Amino acid sequence: MHIIVLENEVSSLRGGQELSLFDVCLGLYKRGHTITLVYITEGDLLKQYRVFCTEIVKVNGFRIERKKIIDSLQNFFIDTRKIKTTKDSIVYSNQYHNSFFAYTLAVSKNIPFVCHLRLPPPQIKKLGFQWGIGMYGAKRLIAVSSETKIDWIKQGFKEDKIEVVYNGINTDKFKPSAHVSIIKNEWGISDDVEIISYIGRLDKEKGLETLIRGFCLFLKTHKSAKLLIAGKPLCQTEEYKKSLEHLTSELGIANSVKFLSHLTNPIPLYQISDVTVLTSLHSEPFGRAIIESMACGTPVVASRTGGIPEILTGEFQNMLCEPGNIQDLANTLNFALRWKNLDPQLSAKCREHILRSFNVDKMVDGIETIIETEFRSQESEFRINSVRLADSAALASPRTLIGKQATRSVS
Template sequence: MNILFVDQTAKLSGGELALLDIVTPYKDGSKVILFEDGPLRAELVKRQVKVEIIIPNGALNNIRRGSRIPMASITSLVRLARSVAQEAKNFDFIFANSQKAGLISVLAGQLASKPVVWYLHDILNSEHFGKAQLLAARYTARKSTQILVNSKSTKEALQILTGRNDNTHLIYNAFNTKPFVQTANSQENQREALGFDSRPLVGVFGRLSPWKGQDVFLRTLAMMPAVHGLIVGSPMFGEDAYAQHLEQEIKTLGLENRVKLLGFRSDIPELMKTCDIIAHTSIAPEPFGRVIVEGMLSGRPVVASKSGGPNEIIENGVTGMLYTPGDSQALQSVLSEIINEPEQALLMAQRGRETALNRFSLDNMHKRLDDIITVCFNQQKTTLCGESV
């Protein structure tokens, strides 16, 4: 089976990390097209995956989640779709891994007469996207042969927006557990290197974005003078102003000696094991929440906002703790509970790790994906598959 994978970005965000694990078993005879160069291309090359960069003009690159789509961008989009369609002639089908890639891929699929699988990693609602982006998503959903979703919450939002329920398959993100299993737990040495002492350390991981709620975390720490904080991640998609806002908030709240912003890091397993607690702080519904599972794999108690994907990952009070999104006092309460009850926290962390190992393994994901691809495309009948939930 020869697959043409398409993704709009080469940054290592959640959807792109998922793509890395999806592509690898299909790398022989397949290819990835990216619309920019960056760390993802380097990771793909390292895994011996064929990659091609097709750079669109600036008009298309400048489209943001809440912006309009000008005519210049539409013209660029059509040109890009033609380029992808030319490549697609040599493959069995197109696998689109993002919204922009999905729109371009369905256009290319029509030009090249190829089926399209769209892997949706976003909750499609007005909290996350503007009217133009939601309109494009409706079109993409209507023209996609099959749609994969990363959570029930993502699927529900898709159904509300588009009414589509057929040929829609739930495939949770999966994880390579080796980096978490093999990482030596040199917590004290790592803390000392980072400039922290033995006081409780809470870590927040992920891209810096207003809806990810790192500012909620800072307000929470301002109420917990005996707790230190670690924020790991960098801004993407034009959100640099938010990173500057966080730096200012740290100063305003007097947290300079207790909170560190590390920016983008590749040693996530090591850093997570350095922390006592992993916190997820999104204020809008999270499509999935990779850092939640990574925290569980690290053997640390995980606290997450109770909205979207986290509800499907965590059993509250058993494998982690959930709290009301955006409520800094609620976050302070659950963090304090974990800190003050270390034996219960350890048991919860152990249960969380076992759950993550069982539910989000690469083997399970690959078998699920392979079944869908085999049934739907090897027989060259794109309407063969029924709904999968």
């Protein structure tokens, strides 16, 4: 099949959804599918996409902007005409923001369109004209968790239109290290220091104030622990990061907290951490950092919100804490470290959980099945309509009409 992939920015610096899309595209390519990448903004992943994409198309945008409506309309339709299709093409959008362009392209080329739901719906009563047309025009929606599916059903979408496919990662890449002491030494950290880490966006919805305050309580019983925060603001500005640094000073724990900025390769930090933390306050759709950490053998303490409880299942439910609850976070961190010290198999259990349920092949299986099913469905619909048109044409032909008239005359 020929899969036309829509992505805003081909960058690993933004978050998990861009990384997950790259894994999906690479996996589909390895299974024999042809990939065309359509993007707006260049990023560090573009070079890697060029290795396997048949075609890469840069466009001006995926929306018609009201403030520049004439230029925007002109660019919009020029961009849709740039994209070549074949008889086995399908449009696959990585987020709902791109849905209007995806639907317009699909209709103009008479091909199906599927959209990935990697984010909760926007906090508005209606999606708006463009997003509404695009999202309701999608043949199938793919949610990254059951909770995300529920969030979109509440927005008015039909349950049977949304399939759930959990994110997966390359477990050959994310794996434990046998040289933790060496890596710690390279980072200037002694073996007896307990490492709590956060890896992700520095945005308010991630509950970083809760993390810092909860860690402050945790330090009362773990004097030598360090909190390492890796990431940069995406929705907020650098001022927000400065406010977090100021909070550590106010609490008197600045020497125990270190801000590392964005890490191009977070794997060593996962490997040296005793526990990683995701203290989201919003309905977190999935939480890719959780499965990355656990694949590296490091347990995760995370908020009981959104799709997170669908990852931390079974005995790992004990690692869930209430969103925004500082004391509960401190207690759960204490529990996680006790468990790790008492159970030498915990690291192996974490990794096995990801190998079984959240590997990249399982994710690609799910998306490939949906894409192929929707393409076959469109093909079948096209054949049925073609037969109906042929029958209508035959009934309306002069020969048929003469035959009918002759039959009436004889009778």
